[in-house]
Amino acid sequence: MVGVVIATETFKPLVLAQAKARKVDPHLVVVKHPVGGLNAEELAVRIEEAYAGVLKEMEA
Amino acid sequence: MRIVNPGFGITPAGAEQATEGKVDWLNDPIVLFGNSKPNARELLEGVKAKLGLVRRTDNIDFIAKTSASQGAPLDMINDAAKKYRIALLALGD
Amino acid sequence: MSETEILDIGELDQEAWQDYAIEQGWSDGLPLVMPTEASVARMVAAAHGDNEGFAPISPRQVIPTLQSLAANAVMAGAKAEYFPAILAGLRGILDPSYNLHGSMATTHSCAPMVMINGPLRQALGVNCGTNCFGQGWRANASIGRAIQLILLNVGGGRPGVMDRSTQGSPAKYAFCFGENEEESPWAPFHVRRGFAAEDSVVTVMSGEAPHNINDHGSTSAEGLMTTFAHTIAQPGANTIYGKGPYMVVVGPEHAATFARDGWGVDKLRDELWLRARVPLAHISDENLATYAATGHHPTGDFLTIARGPQDIHIAMAGGPGKHSAFIPSFGGTAVISTRVKLPA
Numbered sequence: 001m002v003g004v005v006i007a008t009e010t011f012k013p014l015v016l017a018q019a020k021a022r023k024v025d026p027h028l029v030v031v032k033h034p035v036g037g038l039n040a041e042e043l044a045v046r047i048e049e050a051y052a053g054v055l056k057e058m059e060a
Numbered sequence: 061m062r063i064v065n066p067g068f069g070i071t072p073a074g075a076e077q078a079t080e081g082k083v084d085w086l087n088d089p090i091v092l093f094g095n096s097k098p099n100a101r102e103l104l105e106g107v108k109a110k111l112g113l114v115r116r117t118d119n120i121d122f123i124a125k126t127s128a129s130q131g132a133p134l135d136m137i138n139d140a141a142k143k144y145r146i147a148l149l150a151l152g153d
Numbered sequence: 154m155s156e157t158e159i160l161d162i163g164e165l166d167q168e169a170w171q172d173y174a175i176e177q178g179w180s181d182g183l184p185l186v187m188p189t190e191a192s193v194a195r196m197v198a199a200a201h202g203d204n205e206g207f208a209p210i211s212p213r214q215v216i217p218t219l220q221s222l223a224a225n226a227v228m229a230g231a232k233a234e235y236f237p238a239i240l241a242g243l244r245g246i247l248d249p250s251y252n253l254h255g256s257m258a259t260t261h262s263c264a265p266m267v268m269i270n271g272p273l274r275q276a277l278g279v280n281c282g283t284n285c286f287g288q289g290w291r292a293n294a295s296i297g298r299a300i301q302l303i304l305l306n307v308g309g310g311r312p313g314v315m316d317r318s319t320q321g322s323p324a325k326y327a328f329c330f331g332e333n334e335e336e337s338p339w340a341p342f343h344v345r346r347g348f349a350a351e352d353s354v355v356t357v358m359s360g361e362a363p364h365n366i367n368d369h370g371s372t373s374a375e376g377l378m379t380t381f382a383h384t385i386a387q388p389g390a391n392t393i394y395g396k397g398p399y400m401v402v403v404g405p406e407h408a409a410t411f412a413r414d415g416w417g418v419d420k421l422r423d424e425l426w427l428r429a430r431v432p433l434a435h436i437s438d439e440n441l442a443t444y445a446a447t448g449h450h451p452t453g454d455f456l457t458i459a460r461g462p463q464d465i466h467i468a469m470a471g472g473p474g475k476h477s478a479f480i481p482s483f484g485g486t487a488v489i490s491t492r493v494k495l496p497a
Contacts, residue, residue, distance in 0.1 A: 002083045003147040006103065011152030013314045014212075014258055021213045021309065036098040036153045043099055047106030054107055054148065055114070058085040061162050064193040064224035066179050066306040068158045069215025096447045126448065129255050129395040129485030152317070153260055 004057050006050050008033035029053030086115045088145035093132070094124030100150040107148060158220060159190065179228065179306055181298065181326055188224035196223035199233040203240050203494035208247045211254035213309030221307055229299035229327075235277055235292060238355055239299045241493040242267045242329075245357040246300070250487035256359035257310040260317050261391050263483035264324035265300050266360035266400065268468060270343035273353030273493055274331040281331035283472025286363050297327030324362035330470055336405045337469035338412030345418065346490050353493040358400060358466075359486040361391075363478035368407065374414035377407055378421075382428035385479045388435045390458045394449045395484025398464040401425065402478040404471040418467045426462040430455035 005026055007015050010033040019026040031049040038046065090111075092104035101122060108120050123140065125132035140147065165173055165187075174185045186192070197219050209216050226239050246253055246265055256263050269279050280290035288294065310316045318325070334341040343354035368380040381401065392399060401421075403411065411421060433441065433454050441451075449456065458481075459465055466488050471477070482488075
């Protein structure tokens with residue numbers, strides 16, 4: 001199974017540190033922070049960012 | 061001068077990385093794994109809608125751990141691992 | 154974090170040692186005592202009688218050695234005789250129901266709350282009375298600090314990396330106190346949890362720093378309960394959606410009033426369950442929708458901040474004055490009590 005983690009830039013250090021601790025090379029898609037508290041228009045921008053990141057993973 | 065390393069710890073046995081295997085991004089089933097944080101589901105569902113431009117989406121499903129503050133139950137993870145080949149996971153806020 | 158248990162750091166004077174330790178990321182910002190082999194050996198010797206292994210410590214997921222734990226206790230300024238209490242607290246924190254990983258990685262401000270019961274409080278000089286949550290007592294300060302340093306250095310909970318707390322909390326330096334069993338009108342906390350009175354027990358919860366409950370005017374249990382319930386019923390509590398336990402640490406004067414009016418711990422807990430609820434009018438529509446989407450539905454016109462009376466934990470601590478404290482939890486955590494294993 002392939003897991004792709006979608007996280008905000010604020011949580012990127014946590015994901016990387018966790019991955020290092022577990023000796024895992026993570027598939028990570030980083031979007032701007034935050035995701036919570038955004039209205040639909042703001043969230044649409046994050047969805048675009050996340051989708052672009054997932055597309056890159058698909059093509060990798 | 062010799063001191064005891066306060067960061068010393070032993071990596072548990074059996075903590076090796078699992079292998080991923082190859083996946084078919086256009087056809088393999090995908091699980092959208094929500095973390096129960098606000099907008100996580102909306103974000104993942106939004107990505108699913110956009111994935112419809114490049115792949116089938118009838119085998120993309122959303123699930124979420126029941127608590128934002130606790131890890132997903134092992135059964136939920138194992139069931140997802142059996143049913144899906146790809147997971148898109150929301151992490152953080 | 155080196156993979157070697159013993160490090161040769163050359164000859165360092167006090168100032169150079171502090172710089173070195175901070176450079177290694179070992180410090181909470183305060184000076185550290187150097188964990189020499191001899192001082193660590195003294196600490197380890199005090200733990201004889203507790204020879205069970207430890208689970209891996211999140212988020213770094215490595216298994217500590219008694220030496221690496223002792224090194225952190227030395228650095229925190231703990232006396233060797235404090236070490237068994239530190240280990241008991243750590244064992245509680247490593248219980249899966251404590252949810253250490255979640256409580257370390259969260260943006261919430263939670264820290265390990267450590268409460269000590271039993272004869273060890275007096276043997277170690279743990280402050281249970283005036284200013285019990287505050288400064289001035291080596292046992293409180295260094296036991297709480299040692300646990301924090303273990304989570305930092307062995308667990309890897311580095312602020313800004315694996316510890317993602319939005320604002321943190323002063324409780325993240327050290328949060329340890331004892332129950333004031335001698336002045337309490339109720340049975341000690343650990344006895345109510347099934348331990349013997351002569352057991353020494355360390356209780357932990359992933360909690361916020363204490364929130365004050367001031368009530369100088371009420372002269373009855375009923376009056377106090379009004380203040381307690383409305384202070385505790387906060388729409389910003391983590392447990393409004395991440396349901397979990399909370400602690401109420403009743404000050405001795407408030408406890409005396411409750412007891413005089415015939416209120417025991419069970420009555421206090423049951424009344425808090427019924428009354429410390431957040432009216433829906435105090436919660437935004439957006440939050441209500443979010444809570445509903447994750448399965449947290451109102452009970453009548455309220456949202457509860459616990460799952461039931463069993464989530465409400467009552468202890469008694471502090472000195473003279475009309476103050477008590479509410480200690481909210483992270484939510485997805487538990488209150489865990491562990492008997493201290495002392496050398497035979």
